[in-house]
């Protein structure tokens with residue numbers, strides 16, 4: 066499979082008064098053509114900072130200090146701000162959790178989507194309007210001609226997110242990054258939006274990076290998944306294996322904390338302890354203080370990612386053959 070995105074050893078740190086926060090600490094991610102790849106993990110584990118680093122939207126005191134972000138083989142980290150401006154919305158686009166923060170309240174939604182087209186193509190105003198209305202129809206916005214002239218606040222959350230999706234796909238990007246695109250929506254609207262994204266993805270073949278804290282969303286739309294914890298990838302595999310055969314104790318913990326209809330009489334499992342302070346990471350494995358299967362070595366050494374075959378990788382000493390057999 067052709068690789069659309071290759072993130073290699075990405076390190077993004079925040080240089081705060083209290084010290085350096087290694088929010089993204091050597092992350093590797095690959096996305097193939099037409100793939101939907103999930104990044105999942107608890108709040109604060111570095112999902113959004115990873116996305117912002119790929120798009121180079123980080124602001125001071127955040128800075129990407131190492132790594133490569135190859136989009137179709139070209140390193141985005143070497144691009145100038147002007148070049149990145151041309152890439153964003155065009156080759157690579159994004160959808161955020163709260164459309165209200167990405168839509169400008171003083172312009173109609175139609176105009177804002179048309180503007181994206183006008184920035185990236187030589188299309189006339191009339192043509193742009195026509196294309197936007199077609200796109201609104203495609204993303205399931207009822208009465209698209211009327212809605213073209215609506216202001217963001219006049220639309221429901223679900224419709225605003227459909228506008229964001231229209232904006233993200235109108236230039237036919239090779240990659241779309243969606244950061245918790247449905248987290249602010251109620252569950253029926255969430256299901257509709259996920260279904261829409263999946264349909265559009267099938268039609269266009271655009272690759273998607275789906276960032277979420279919700280394993281239900283992962284199960285719904287992703288082909289492959291990266292599980293992040295405190296700035297690092299702890300496990301990566303295809304979505305089926307993730308649910309059937311999770312290897313990392315953290316992944317198992319996440320899966321066990323999903324409410325199941327068949328377990329109503331039991332207490333809901335939660336992973337004990339809290340996410341570590343990134344300014345004061347534990348020595349060894351960063352999940353160790355919360356891990357039920359921790360061994361002595363976990364308190365002193367950071368485990369590497371072990372390859373267990375078929376693209377399944379896990380950052381845990383339990384999968385070090387020599388260590389566990391001898």
Ligand SMILES: Nc1ncnc2c1ncn2[C@@H]1O[C@H](COP(=O)(O)OP(=O)(O)O)[C@@H](O)[C@H]1O
Nearest residue numbers: 079086088107108109110111112113114115343
């Ligand atoms: N502006 C900032 N200043 C300092 N630290 C930050 C800032 N933004 C994010 N961080 C750090 O980066 C970590 C990852 O944040 P983020 O990527 O937003 O998490 P999430 O996985 O919930 O999207 C946070 O836990 C925090 O420690």
Ligand SMILES: [Mg+2]
Nearest residue numbers: 112113114244
């Ligand atoms: Mg986030």
